[in-house]
Each structure stands twice: as structure tokens, then as C-alpha cells.
Amino acid sequence: MNIALWLHQTSLLRPQAPAVRLGDALHATYGDYAARTRALARAFAASGVGPGDRVALFAKNDPDYLAVMHAALWIGAAIVPVNGKLHPVEAAWIVADSGARVAVTESGDLSALPEWPAECREIGLRSAEFAEAVAPGPQDAPAPPREAAGDDLAWLFYTSGTTGRPKGVMLTHANLRAMATTYALDVDPALPGDHPLYAAPMSHGAGLYNFQFMRVGACHVIPPGRGFDPAEIEALAASLGELVFFAAPTMIRRLVTHARSSGWRGEGVRTVIYGGGPMYLADLDEAVDLLGPRFVQIYGQGESPMTITVLPRDMVADRAHPRAAARRGSVGYAHGCVEVRVVDAALQDAPVDAPGEILVRGATVMKGYWNRPEATAETLAGGWLRTGDIGRLDAEGFLTLTDRSKDVIISGGTNIYPREVEEVLLAHPDVAEVSVIGVPNAEWGEDVLAFVVPHPGRPCAPEPLEAWCRARMAAFKRPKHWRFLDDLPKNAYGKVLKTELRDRSAP
Ligand code: AMP
Numbered sequence: 001m002n003i004a005l006w007l008h009q010t011s012l013l014r015p016q017a018p019a020v021r022l023g024d025a026l027h028a029t030y031g032d033y034a035a036r037t038r039a040l041a042r043a044f045a046a047s048g049v050g051p052g053d054r055v056a057l058f059a060k061n062d063p064d065y066l067a068v069m070h071a072a073l074w075i076g077a078a079i080v081p082v083n084g085k086l087h088p089v090e091a092a093w094i095v096a097d098s099g100a101r102v103a104v105t106e107s108g109d110l111s112a113l114p115e116w117p118a119e120c121r122e123i124g125l126r127s128a129e130f131a132e133a134v135a136p137g138p139q140d141a142p143a144p145p146r147e148a149a150g151d152d153l154a155w156l157f158y159t160s161g162t163t164g165r166p167k168g169v170m171l172t173h174a175n176l177r178a179m180a181t182t183y184a185l186d187v188d189p190a191l192p193g194d195h196p197l198y199a200a201p202m203s204h205g206a207g208l209y210n211f212q213f214m215r216v217g218a219c220h221v222i223p224p225g226r227g228f229d230p231a232e233i234e235a236l237a238a239s240l241g242e243l244v245f246f247a248a249p250t251m252i253r254r255l256v257t258h259a260r261s262s263g264w265r266g267e268g269v270r271t272v273i274y275g276g277g278p279m280y281l282a283d284l285d286e287a288v289d290l291l292g293p294r295f296v297q298i299y300g301q302g303e304s305p306m307t308i309t310v311l312p313r314d315m316v317a318d319r320a321h322p323r324a325a326a327r328r329g330s331v332g333y334a335h336g337c338v339e340v341r342v343v344d345a346a347l348q349d350a351p352v353d354a355p356g357e358i359l360v361r362g363a364t365v366m367k368g369y370w371n372r373p374e375a376t377a378e379t380l381a382g383g384w385l386r387t388g389d390i391g392r393l394d395a396e397g398f399l400t401l402t403d404r405s406k407d408v409i410i411s412g413g414t415n416i417y418p419r420e421v422e423e424v425l426l427a428h429p430d431v432a433e434v435s436v437i438g439v440p441n442a443e444w445g446e447d448v449l450a451f452v453v454p455h456p457g458r459p460c461a462p463e464p465l466e467a468w469c470r471a472r473m474a475a476f477k478r479p480k481h482w483r484f485l486d487d488l489p490k491n492a493y494g495k496v497l498k499t500e501l502r503d504r505s506a507p
Helices: 005-013 030-046 065-074 088-098 128-134 173-187 210-216 230-239 249-262 281-291 313-317 324-328 373-379 418-426 462-470 498-505
Strands: 018-022 025-029 054-059 078-083 102-105 121-124 153-158 168-172 195-197 220-222 243-247 269-274 295-301 304-311 338-343 356-362 385-393 399-404 409-411 414-416 431-441 445-454 481-484
Touching: 005 030, 005 210, 018 030, 025 030, 030 065, 030 128, 054 065, 054 088, 065 078, 065 210, 078 088, 088 153, 088 168, 121 128, 153 173, 168 173, 173 210, 173 304, 195 230, 230 243, 230 249, 243 249, 249 269, 249 281, 281 295, 281 313, 281 324, 281 418, 295 313, 304 338, 304 356, 304 385, 313 324, 338 385, 373 385, 399 418, 409 431, 409 445, 414 418, 418 431, 418 445, 418 462, 431 498, 445 498, 481 498
Parallel strands: 018 220, 054 078, 054 102, 078 153, 102 121, 195 220, 195 243, 243 269, 269 295, 445 481
Antiparallel strands: 018 025, 153 168, 295 304, 338 356, 356 385, 385 399, 409 414, 431 445
């Protein structure tokens, strides 16, 4: 089944229902949006795009973003969404790697770059050509999308690349269908009156989550600023209500800071789905206290998108449960379409509560990496996805992430999971953000180096932080070196770039 069938069906069932808004303003009803999508699909086909081809999309969040995606799917091609915050040269690299035949771009002038692949035709999202291509025209008829097999490529998802060159993760129509189905089963209901808000990049998790809302005929909302702006979110929550959005933990911190000064208590927001990086307990408590029980956690990766595990809102908010700290510090339990294991170095099941690599098998797991058979074979060895994340499973099935395997610091032969050290430091009142890495030590192998961002106006020094750590963690885990920064380096998705911190720590 072609996942674009959901938009088609909704356009027949609820043609007058609002489909997309830019802020409060209606951009298109479902009837109109499906017509725009079909028009664009015809334009892509006229440019030579056929089943099995790729169409890239390099743009900020936009009211026509989902139309471009669905137009590619409509004719049996796959979509390659590229984060609008990437450098044009990085985007051109992805366009070339994907072998896209057509690319829709924000600026329309990327094809002038030497890195741009000659065989890819560029269409500017703001151009007259695009405006003409999405205009339905007299020959439009509400025909369904082309049939697709479950195993056909639907979305080529370039991983955010916290290390090395990004790889294209092949997600099929069946992967996306399972992802959308398990959303309603495990994460949050998807309802016609919902306002899914695209405050995070649509090229990533926020955009992946459009499908279930297409299915039920909810109204997709693009914030006028095209990104994450807490004041804008508060205003849209007041005017539209039933907002549902995905946010990385760093965005939740910004939301909390805003709410503290504006007095807003989260009214109008039904659900904030957070994940993509560690959410520290101190931050979570603050968010729930201030904004209410509106938070659901997911843990996933491009290779098993949205998601692997889920921590539902009642468990996120429940601090009275006897195991509240363990549960709320976890990333939840396996969602309904996957199995999760934690294994030792020999790929044997680790004992309960013992850390090991997290493996996943099931309907949301990717087909493989685009044009990288060796990486695919390595990552999907034995039919299980090797996530590269380290975690432990408890007796109830809650999974707690400790780190990515490559981030583990080994000192004196003992593993130190950066997250544990970061949790402790982040609880210090002067610390706004922190990230720790390992640096070479001749005697011990590695020492912990902490990069600390102090709260504005509260300069930090090593001594009080050392005392804080001394009172809270084993000596071998305590940072031996400190660097104080105004900001941590982050990638386009807001993830801390430990690779860059490692480069900065080099002598
Ligand atoms: P990406 O493929 O870019 O979405 O990155 C996925 C990675 O982000 C995972 O492999 C984890 O290391 C991390 N991650 C995702 N969700 C969470 C979460 N809820 N808590 C902590 N780390 C997470």
C-alpha cells in the first residue's frame, strides 16, 4: 500500500476540512491539498520522475512541504528530505548521494554549485515554476496514487551525522505505516481536531509524524517563523488549541524558560513528544511542574524511526510510583511493533539491569542503508538492528539509555557512561548545559573532561563543581578537566556534537 493513499482517502472523505495552516491562516483544505499534490506529481512525472526514483526536498518548514513529499510518493518515487539548516554544499552532497532526479529547494539557485549533480533538475520552492506546478489545472481528477508494495522505498532519511558523512536510511511504505499505526497505539491518539505543529524540522521526526494526521484529517500547522519559537507556540495554542508537536529536549528547555516569564501554563497544547537526545530528570520535573502532564517520551533513531520505545504521559508525570525515578529516567518500553534486546559484546542477551548494546527487530526497522551494502550488513546483522546505543533493560521491560557505544569513556578499564556524569552536573544550580567526553590519560587510559555552559550571570569555577561531584559520584567518574563555554556545539537537529568537542579538546 502506498502511504500517500491516506491523503487521497481523507480528501474524499473530508474535502472541506482544513488540511494545512500557516499560523492561523488557512493554506488549503484536504480537497485543495490533494489537488495541489496531484498537480505537483504530474509536474514531477513530466520532469522524468518515475517509480523507484528519488525527489529531494531542501527547505525550511513550509505549507507545501507535505505536498512535495506526497507528490513524490504519489507517483511511486521516494522523498529525500534534507534539513533546511544544512549548508548548501552539504545539501548538494546528499542530493548527489541519493541520485535524486528532481530537487525542490528553498532558494532555487543551488544547481549553480560545483557539487550539484548535473542530472538533477532543481525547482525553487518560491519560483513561478513551482507556483505553476502546484496549480491543479483543468485536467485534474481525483485519481488515487500509484500502487506501491510495502517493501518499496518511500523515504530516504539522511541520518544527522554526528559522526562522519550522513548515510541514507531506506524507509519503506510499510515502515511508515507501522510507525504511524504504533503512534496511535502507544504514543498518543491521532484525532481529526488535532493541530500537529511543525516546530521542529519536517525533514526529520516532526515530518515523519505527518502520516497519522493525514489519515485522520487533522490540520497541519506550520508556524509562521518556520521553526521553534516558544512565544509563537503559546499564541497558536491559544488561537487553535489541541496542539501536538515534537520537540528535542533543548527545545523543551526553551519552552520552559519562556513559560516561566510569560506565565503560560501550557493551555492549548495537548501533547509534546520529546526525544532525540537525553532529557535530564531535573529538566523533566521542571517542564511537568510548569506546563502540566503533556509530555510523552520516545526513543528512536533514523534506522527505526519514531520509534523504538515510548514512555507514555502518565508514566512521565507519575512521581508517586515506587519506581518513579527508574521509570522516568528511562526511555520507556518497546512499542507495539518492535522487539528490543540488550546484548553483550558477544551479542548474547545481557542480564537484567546490565548495560549492553540495544538491538531492535520489527516493522519500523529500516530496509538498509542506501548504496552501502557493507554498512547495511553490519548494522542489520542477524536480522536485528544494532543501534550503537548502550542501555539496560530492567525486569519490567523499561529501557534506560546510558550512551552511544562510541561515547563511552573507559578509565582504568571501567566504563563511564557520560550521561551519568552529565545528570549529576546538570543538577547543579549554576549549570545550564553540560557535555562530557574522554581525553587520553597515560595512566588510566582516559579521563573525563567536562564542557560546561553556565547559566547567564552565574559564572562557574571548577572548585564548587568538583565539590558537588565529590559528594555525588565515584572518584573515577569525576571530571578531571573543565572547560567553560557560552554554548555547546550542536548539529542542525540540536544534538550536541561530541565529535566537535573532541576536536576542541585535542592538545
Ligand atoms: P537520529 O537517528 O538522528 O534520530 O539519532 C538517534 C539517536 O538519538 C539515538 O540512537 C540515540 O542515541 C539518541 N536518542 C533518540 N531518542 C532519545 C531519547 N529519548 N533519549 C536519549 N537519546 C535519544
